[in-house]
Amino acid sequence: MIDPIQYSREHKQTNLAELTDFLRIPSVSTQPSHQEDVTTAAKWLIKQMSHCGLENVQLIETKGHPLVYGDWLHAGMDMPTVLIYGHYDVQPAEPLHLWESPPFEPTVRGDHLYARGAADDKGQLYVHIKAVQAFLQSVGKVPVNVKFIIEGEEESGGASLEAFIPKNRDLLSADVALVSDTAIVSRDQPAIVYGLRGMLYTYLDINGPGRDLHSGSFGGGINNPLNVLGHIIAKLRDEEGHILIPGFYDKVRPLSGTEREILAQFPLNEERWLAESGAPQTWGEPAYSLVERLGARPTLDVHGIIGGYTGAGGKTVLPSKAHAKISMRLVPDQDPKEIARLYRAYIKKITPPSIKVEVTIRDGAPASITDLNIPAMKAASSAYFEIFGQKPVFMREGGSIPVVGQFQRDLGLETVLMGFGLPDDKIHAPNERFYLPNYYRGIETSISFLQAYANLTID
Amino acid sequence: MIDPIQYSREHKQTNLAELTDFLRIPSVSTQPSHQEDVTTAAKWLIKQMSHCGLENVQLIETKGHPLVYGDWLHAGMDMPTVLIYGHYDVQPAEPLHLWESPPFEPTVRGDHLYARGAADDKGQLYVHIKAVQAFLQSVGKVPVNVKFIIEGEEESGGASLEAFIPKNRDLLSADVALVSDTAIVSRDQPAIVYGLRGMLYTYLDINGPGRDLHSGSFGGGINNPLNVLGHIIAKLRDEEGHILIPGFYDKVRPLSGTEREILAQFPLNEERWLAESGAPQTWGEPAYSLVERLGARPTLDVHGIIGGYTGAGGKTVLPSKAHAKISMRLVPDQDPKEIARLYRAYIKKITPPSIKVEVTIRDGAPASITDLNIPAMKAASSAYFEIFGQKPVFMREGGSIPVVGQFQRDLGLETVLMGFGLPDDKIHAPNERFYLPNYYRGIETSISFLQAYANLTID
Numbered sequence: 001m002i003d004p005i006q007y008s009r010e011h012k013q014t015n016l017a018e019l020t021d022f023l024r025i026p027s028v029s030t031q032p033s034h035q036e037d038v039t040t041a042a043k044w045l046i047k048q049m050s051h052c053g054l055e056n057v058q059l060i061e062t063k064g065h066p067l068v069y070g071d072w073l074h075a076g077m078d079m080p081t082v083l084i085y086g087h088y089d090v091q092p093a094e095p096l097h098l099w100e101s102p103p104f105e106p107t108v109r110g111d112h113l114y115a116r117g118a119a120d121d122k123g124q125l126y127v128h129i130k131a132v133q134a135f136l137q138s139v140g141k142v143p144v145n146v147k148f149i150i151e152g153e154e155e156s157g158g159a160s161l162e163a164f165i166p167k168n169r170d171l172l173s174a175d176v177a178l179v180s181d182t183a184i185v186s187r188d189q190p191a192i193v194y195g196l197r198g199m200l201y202t203y204l205d206i207n208g209p210g211r212d213l214h215s216g217s218f219g220g221g222i223n224n225p226l227n228v229l230g231h232i233i234a235k236l237r238d239e240e241g242h243i244l245i246p247g248f249y250d251k252v253r254p255l256s257g258t259e260r261e262i263l264a265q266f267p268l269n270e271e272r273w274l275a276e277s278g279a280p281q282t283w284g285e286p287a288y289s290l291v292e293r294l295g296a297r298p299t300l301d302v303h304g305i306i307g308g309y310t311g312a313g314g315k316t317v318l319p320s321k322a323h324a325k326i327s328m329r330l331v332p333d334q335d336p337k338e339i340a341r342l343y344r345a346y347i348k349k350i351t352p353p354s355i356k357v358e359v360t361i362r363d364g365a366p367a368s369i370t371d372l373n374i375p376a377m378k379a380a381s382s383a384y385f386e387i388f389g390q391k392p393v394f395m396r397e398g399g400s401i402p403v404v405g406q407f408q409r410d411l412g413l414e415t416v417l418m419g420f421g422l423p424d425d426k427i428h429a430p431n432e433r434f435y436l437p438n439y440y441r442g443i444e445t446s447i448s449f450l451q452a453y454a455n456l457t458i459d
Numbered sequence: 460m461i462d463p464i465q466y467s468r469e470h471k472q473t474n475l476a477e478l479t480d481f482l483r484i485p486s487v488s489t490q491p492s493h494q495e496d497v498t499t500a501a502k503w504l505i506k507q508m509s510h511c512g513l514e515n516v517q518l519i520e521t522k523g524h525p526l527v528y529g530d531w532l533h534a535g536m537d538m539p540t541v542l543i544y545g546h547y548d549v550q551p552a553e554p555l556h557l558w559e560s561p562p563f564e565p566t567v568r569g570d571h572l573y574a575r576g577a578a579d580d581k582g583q584l585y586v587h588i589k590a591v592q593a594f595l596q597s598v599g600k601v602p603v604n605v606k607f608i609i610e611g612e613e614e615s616g617g618a619s620l621e622a623f624i625p626k627n628r629d630l631l632s633a634d635v636a637l638v639s640d641t642a643i644v645s646r647d648q649p650a651i652v653y654g655l656r657g658m659l660y661t662y663l664d665i666n667g668p669g670r671d672l673h674s675g676s677f678g679g680g681i682n683n684p685l686n687v688l689g690h691i692i693a694k695l696r697d698e699e700g701h702i703l704i705p706g707f708y709d710k711v712r713p714l715s716g717t718e719r720e721i722l723a724q725f726p727l728n729e730e731r732w733l734a735e736s737g738a739p740q741t742w743g744e745p746a747y748s749l750v751e752r753l754g755a756r757p758t759l760d761v762h763g764i765i766g767g768y769t770g771a772g773g774k775t776v777l778p779s780k781a782h783a784k785i786s787m788r789l790v791p792d793q794d795p796k797e798i799a800r801l802y803r804a805y806i807k808k809i810t811p812p813s814i815k816v817e818v819t820i821r822d823g824a825p826a827s828i829t830d831l832n833i834p835a836m837k838a839a840s841s842a843y844f845e846i847f848g849q850k851p852v853f854m855r856e857g858g859s860i861p862v863v864g865q866f867q868r869d870l871g872l873e874t875v876l877m878g879f880g881l882p883d884d885k886i887h888a889p890n891e892r893f894y895l896p897n898y899y900r901g902i903e904t905s906i907s908f909l910q911a912y913a914n915l916t917i918d
Contacts, residue, residue, distance in 0.1 A: 317763070
């Protein structure tokens with residue numbers, strides 16, 4: 001009898017061929033022309049998961065794109081259950097002319113597999129299906145219980161899964177969640193994301209005069225929505241990045257000395273990072289390191305403004321209205337609902353009576369943080385070390401994966417974010433790719449994780 | 460022998476018919492499809508001016524639309540010369556579907572003549588040609604010397620006349636300029652504009668990162684051009700309208716007690732004015748009255764901003780760039796060039812090193828102010844009183860007529876702004892109109908002015 005890792009090594013070709021099939025399906029969830037393709041991808045997964053030995057495999061209809069579920073629960077009642085999450089939908093591939101090979105004709109060049117969804121998230125998701133298969137086909141059992149919940153709307157808001165979770169707590173009950181939808185530091189340096197920022201996304205609509213006025217005839221006597229917007233923006237965040245909304249920091253969990261030490265070990269190449277941004281210099285709260293500012297501190301950014309005359313040349317208009325999109329990235333333990341209330345009250349307070357400002361809260365999601373000392377985190381760490389030959393670094397990711405916060409809130413689950421992507425995978429961009437050696441190492445790491453997690457439970 | 464006023468009264472029908480002919484020519488200077496029409500309007504003027512008895516009537520070719528010149532210089536060397544300015548081009552008529560009668564089919568409804576250009580400026584300009592004609596056809600001479608300079612680019616920047624003036628100082632030399640391109644208070648309440656604000660129009664281009672970044676991955680570590688733009692705007696003008704550029708007010712001529720008394724007499728119906736703006740309330744520097752703020756105080760307004768993601772829904776972009784259009788209205792004795800230098804230096808000072816800001820000065824024009832005690836102002840006042848039966852009020856207009864500042868600078872001329880338009884003429888909008896009784900009274904007022912000016916000179 002061979003062991004699961006050996007099994008997976010002997011099936012590299014099949015594993016690549018199957019991923020290639022998966023990537024060939026243009027499951028773009030946001031584009032109506034690809035509606036059927038999204039369902040095709042879900043059905044393809046159902047077939048593969050059943051074939052791999054997963055049970056109760058089912059397509060769950062929703063108001064949007066279907067969810068895919070499957071499990072294998074024969075590890076024993078005393079063994080923990082891992083809920084594995086991923087998404088089978090992909091970002092739009094446009095602009096198509098920038099792709100060196102067509103986005104839905106997966107192509108291997110060098111060590112990379114190029115296709116839309118290669119890294120985000122089909123490749124990373126499929127890793128775990130292949131790991132479970134390796135166990136079932138080699139030793140006939142998985143050392144822990146596993147459940148898969150896979151959605152088709154991650155790139156389009158995730159509303160169906162969001163609605164599904166609180167109504168299906170039993171189906172999804174587990175001891176820990178496992179998600180591979182992040183990047184590691186470099187080819188050989190694994191990383192575990194243990195914190196994600198939350199989010200509060202808002203719109204401001206600033207209304208002044210009833211119509212666009214002539215700035216010569218009315219300037220000085222009627223307030224200007226764009227000037228007021230400037231003042232509002234300046235009052236939301238100071239020039240060093242400190243947010244000025246009263247009470248905003250009240251619930252921010254302070255960074256412990258231990259955590260600052262952990263983050264200080266994160267090997268961020270500041271020079272390369274800055275070069276990638278194309279900005280003249282880095283910036284932010286002076287009391288925090290760049291790594292801390294990016295992952296462990298809340299931020300407030302204006303994403304877009306439009307108002308008044310924006311065509312070529314000049315026009316002396318005193319504009320009637322302006323629109324701005326502003327979001328805040330939140331950290332533990334900020335509550336998006338509470339921050340929304342503070343934000344709304346503050347905007348109201350700083351808006352002069354000569355202008356009307358309408359605040360829209362588009363959506364919010366809490367930040368999440370995983371305890372580094374839980375067995376699953378230790379198992380993930382040891383698995384990475386075994387397969388990559390390097391201990392993982394721990395990081396807090398600046399972006400948001402709302403489902404992780406929801407797992408914590410609705411299912412009481414901590415999540416292990418075990419990424420296999422790389423920073424230069426070009427996700428959401430043309431020529432998305434997956435570094436194939438890490439696809440194979442990902443399968444082995446997943447195998448090693450499931451085994452280590454079982455062992456730590458028995459110990 | 461009849462007198463000129465009697466002559467003009469006997470020729471009302473002809474005077475209306477000719478203006479109607481003039482208005483039928485769609486001389487839209489900004490629209491390429493109307494290039495020939497603009498020239499047709501110039502040639503039509505040439506014919507009429509010659510017919511009225513003006514001399515040296517000529518079409519002056521320029522890089523843009525032609526200028527029209529004509530004079531009558533036989534009043535005697537001891538008599539003053541009046542340079543009469545107007546423009547024969549008109550604003551675009553769009554949106555056409557909002558016109559109750561076609562914009563270039565002049566239509567009389569009630570007391571109004573409806574057509575594009577009726578008030579701005581064909582009707583107001585033609586008043587003076589008809590006044591000169593009334594003198595020449597009745598008493599055979601005009602009591603003062605007159606020169607007409609009429610441009611076809613007022614609605615499209617006025618570059619040709621601007622270039623022409625400094626090269627033709629002799630041709631245009633005069634004792635005073637007379638311009639009818641403004642509005643009076645109401646049908647029976649004439650007004651003389653004795654001050655116009657100047658203008659400095661600028662663009663700001665704010666550049667941060669080299670491309671749009673993900674606000675989750677970069678937020679907190681890279682400065683945001685839109686947040687910085689907010690701070691810049693807030694630092695340019697405080698919330699009460701006071702401009703914060705160091706040195707900005709150094710050259711502002713203080714309002715004298717006399718002038719504040721004059722402006723206090725201006726019958727602004729604040730309630731109606733506010734209703735017209737559609738704003739929730741008036742606003743501005745608390746130390747000045749609304750009339751003062753609108754005409755005699757400098758302002759700074761943001762006319763347009765565009766940057767980042769401005770489509771439907773939200774996008775978590777940390778934008779690469781932003782663009783803003785900002786202008787200042789200037790008052791005597793602010794020098795646009797000096798203000799441009801102060802502005803540029805201040806923007807540089809308040810721009811953080813994490814962002815690049817490019818300042819473009821599009822153009823500038825000085826404010827102008829006419830001494831209320833010069834003979835031509837007294838003549839204008841007495842002419843209004845004679846014809847309208849009401850003394851004119853004096854006002855400072857918030858808008859800018861750059862040529863007036865240029866007359867002052869390049870020709871040393873004070874300008875009498877003798878308007879016959881009304882605030883509800885809908886200039887630049889659909890259903891532009893001219894209140895016909897004031898067309899006829901305008902001709903009589905011009906006659907009375909030329910006579911009174913001559914009399915005051917002889918006295």
